Amino acid sequence: MDSIPKATPMLDALERPIHDLRISVTDRCNFRCVYCMPKHVFGPDYQFLKRSELLSYEEIERIASVFVDLGVRKLRLTGGEPLIRKDIERLIAKLAGIEGVQDLSLTTNGSLLTPKKAEQLYRAGLRRVTISLDALDGETFKSMNGVDFAPEPVLKAIDIAAVAGLSPVKINMVVKRGVNDNAVLSAAEYFKGSGHIIRFIEYMDVGNSNKWQADEVISAAQIRDIIEKKYSITPASPDYHGEVAQRWRYRDGSGEIGIIASVSQPFCGSCTRARLSADGSLYTCLFASSGHDIRALIRSGATDDELSTAIKGIWSARTDRYSEIRASQSVEIPKIEMSYIGG
Ligand code: SAM
Ligand code: SF4
Ligand code: SF4
Secondary structure, eight states: OOOOOOSOOOBOTTSOBOOEEEEEOOSOOSOOOTTTSOTTTSSTTOOOOOGGGSOOHHHHHHHHHHHHHTTOOEEEEESSOGGGSTTHHHHHHHHHTSTTOOEEEEEEOSTTOOHHHHHHHHHHTOOEEEEEOOOSSHHHHHHHHSSOOOSHHHHHHHHHHHHHTOOSOEEEEEEBTTTTGGGHHHHHHHHTTSSOEEEEEEOOOOSSTTOOOGGGBOOHHHHHHHHHTTOOEEEEOOSSTTOOSEEEEETTSSOEEEEEOTTTSOOGGGOOEEEEOTTSEEESSTTOSOOEEHHHHHHTTOOHHHHHHHHHHHHHTOOOOHHHHGGGOOSOOOOOOHHHHOO
16 A cells, blocks of 8 residues: 555536545345334345346456555455455455555454454455444344344454554444434443544445434434533544544543434535446445446446546536435435445
8 A cells, every 4th residue: 555646636517526435345244223124124025136246356356456556545345354364365455455445444343353354354454444333232222123143242343453453443332312322422431442443434324225214313412412411522523634634632531422414514625435346336425325336337348448437427517415305305315325336
């Protein structure tokens, strides 16, 4: 990896540069989180992508390289559960070798992160992970993940990641009213002073499976209120343009938290993210209804120049700003599921 920009990033129709590519490596997951892959939809008969439909690591590397040439500097692997994909460290090594990549990270539920895996990931070139954890108490966490998985192994995975050098570890906690809002303070307390950074995420209406309702969202302001009842926090400036989390620092110097206000304070104006699904479709918004089939291009023999021209065409036509216009949507539109497109 190096830090020399290779190109002026291309701009979309609203003059937003491309900067991040999120790559979903699988649509499968061993959890059934209520807000993402609820059991009643993702049951035993659910048709996941077939092996032949998934992009190979070589195909992902090639697409990512073209994106980096077009201005992408951050790559994030996600899913589904990315650690389900066999030898994911092989892909990490390929992506870490692309000149121009400044940041390579992975989001995981932590359930499969053994010390050996963490070490392999680090050795392949991964430097950061985000681990999702929605509550510290077993009953609440199990009611969120849908598969009776206890929080202890995830807490252990967070330590394993830090020991392997994948730090600071970020922890994602989606807050859903009436389910885990009472777990916010204890989670903040647990990670305060640990060197890890917990980020509270407003529950979003991604996909159509979770039957999202606006009154189930605990807003960023409410999350802040919960924490401020006990601790004094002060805003910190963003690390970079387009950062999605609002950063807050504890006044006593014991670290920081993040709050992602995707619903109450949308940040479409600075959205620099493209998403590649596990089967090679390109999405220009998390809430898109359809994608652009990059896999078909690759498998029909397109050259890198042809891929680049196609991607430029897609990005330059991009006008997405779903979260800013959510409130004015009167009919529910079909949206792609988060487990497919990647978080
Ligand atoms: N399986 C991995 C994990 O859970 O970390 C990676 C994929 S998951 C789709 C990526 C992130 O999206 C997770 O942190 C998850 O909590 C978040 N997420 C999923 N559905 C969400 C929703 N409806 N609203 C807000 N965040 C959501
Ligand atoms: Fe799986 Fe992650 Fe979705 Fe939970 S949020 S169901 S762990 S993909
Ligand atoms: Fe970006 Fe779409 Fe989310 Fe807006 S709604 S921030 S355009 S992904």
